[in-house]
Amino acid sequence: MTTSTAPARPGTAVDELTVVVRQLRWEAEGVVSVELGDPDGRELPPWRPGAHVELALPTGISRQYSLCGTPGDRSRYRVAVRRERAGRGGSEYVHMFLRPGQRLRLRGPRDNFGFGQAPSYLFLAGGVGITPILPMVHQAAAWGVPWQLAYGGRTAASMAFVDELRPYGDRVRLYPEDTDGRIPLARWLDSLDASTDVYACGPEPLLAGVTDAGSGLRPGALHMERFKPRPKPAREERPVKVECARSGRTVEVPAGRSILSALQEADVPVAASCREGVCGTCETRVLDGEPDHRDDILSEEDRAAGDRMFVCVSRALSSHLVLDV
Ligand code: FES
Incomplete structure (x- = not known):
């Protein structure tokens, strides 16, 4: 089993380049994907599942987005953006104004998730947290190792990339909250084989639940990525x-x-x-x-x-x- 791309470790120098928007696609209620390429058709820097890039938007703000395309494909990057009307304006810009042909500055890819080879995987995704998980799913499937995905969202209509996951059949379990409730984390995590690695991404309540329910996992088995910092109690600051x-x-x-x-x-x-x-x-x-x-x-x-x-x-x-x- 090998990955076809080199990882970009956090903190190491990353590429800074100009990319062009090739297409935008409606993926689910409030979610668009954006395909980016090199303006001259050259290969983009390598990446691996779990990596993210930073896009500098013309409004002057920069936002990080997980790469959610095909692992190893250096001809294009794909990111997906959920519209957050109460956000800081990045997603509003992407949804309202970003169009094919537009050029953007991009930094990355950067990899904080550290997706590595394991005998088997459990993937847990909530909402747009499916984006870093999706290439991991494709990679695990390509490797032929056992894996399962539990993917939750507010409603079925709001859950992106469901069609892309459909060929995986019952390896994927969907939990639209309005009809199926939340992912029963304890049930998924309690029954795990000790050699299984768990990768989770989604909103804070999901990740807090994973942390609680996964407290008995072997050290190093649980990998999570946050889009926002965890709420933390104020702590003393010394000079x-x-x-x-x-x-x-x-x-x-x-x-x-x-x-x-x-x-x-x-x-x-x-x-x-x-x-x-x-x-x-x-x-x-x-x-x-x-x-x-x-x-x-x-x-x-x-x-x-x-x-x-x-x-x-x-x-x-x-x-x-x-x-x-
Ligand atoms: S700038 Fe420090 S972790 Fe993002």
């Missing part, structure tokens, strides 16, 4: 002195200020996008000191390693940090 090994600067970061904004104000180059600890753009290597991780990306194992952090939200347990910036 930290940040030594920037590459630029030779030392930056004092007071309580109440993010390390990212202090570094950027001191002209230390650090890329950023979401500024909420979910996209992975600001990942920074830690050379010394003890990070206080407050992101929604790293696993417990990654946190324990302490060798990288997301400086938009994370702070320090030590009074100083040495960062590779």
Whole structure:
């Protein structure tokens, strides 16, 4: 079993390129997919299931979208966007104004999900959370390993890519909430084989439920991606002195200020996008000191390693940090 594409690890340099909108397609109530290609027909950067890209919209805002096309297809990217009228305007722009032929700047792909090979899989998706899961499903099917998908949505009409999943028959179980209720997470997770890896994406209530119901899974079996940060209780913030090994600067970061904004104000180059600890753009290597991780990306194992952090939200347990910036 091999993937045909190279992973783009979080925090590593990613491509920045111009893409052209090839087509938009209505996928479900309130969901359009957008197909993007290279304006000159060249291959796009490699990606693997679970990766996302950041699109810079002409309104000046950037948004991350999971790639949901065919794994290994470098001739086009596909993303899907749910219209959120109470959102920050990105989805409104895509639905109302984005049209074929339009050019956009794109950064990525970036992979925070870390989809890897396993003897079997359980995929759990809620709403537009199907987007990173869909290529994983196709990849698992291509590998010929056992897998199942439980996919929930508000109504059947609001659930995108159902037709694309239909050929998989009873490996896919749909849960339109208005007729079938929510995904019975405990039932799915309690009966799992110990070697099964679980990948989940969707709104916070689904992921909180997966975390609870999956507490007995073997360490490292559960992989989740969030579009928004988890609600967290307020935590104490202590000042930290940040030594920037590459630029030779030392930056004092007071309580109440993010390390990212202090570094950027001191002209230390650090890329950023979401500024909420979910996209992975600001990942920074830690050379010394003890990070206080407050992101929604790293696993417990990654946190324990302490060798990288997301400086938009994370702070320090030590009074100083040495960062590779
Ligand atoms: S900018 Fe997105 S994780 Fe820090």
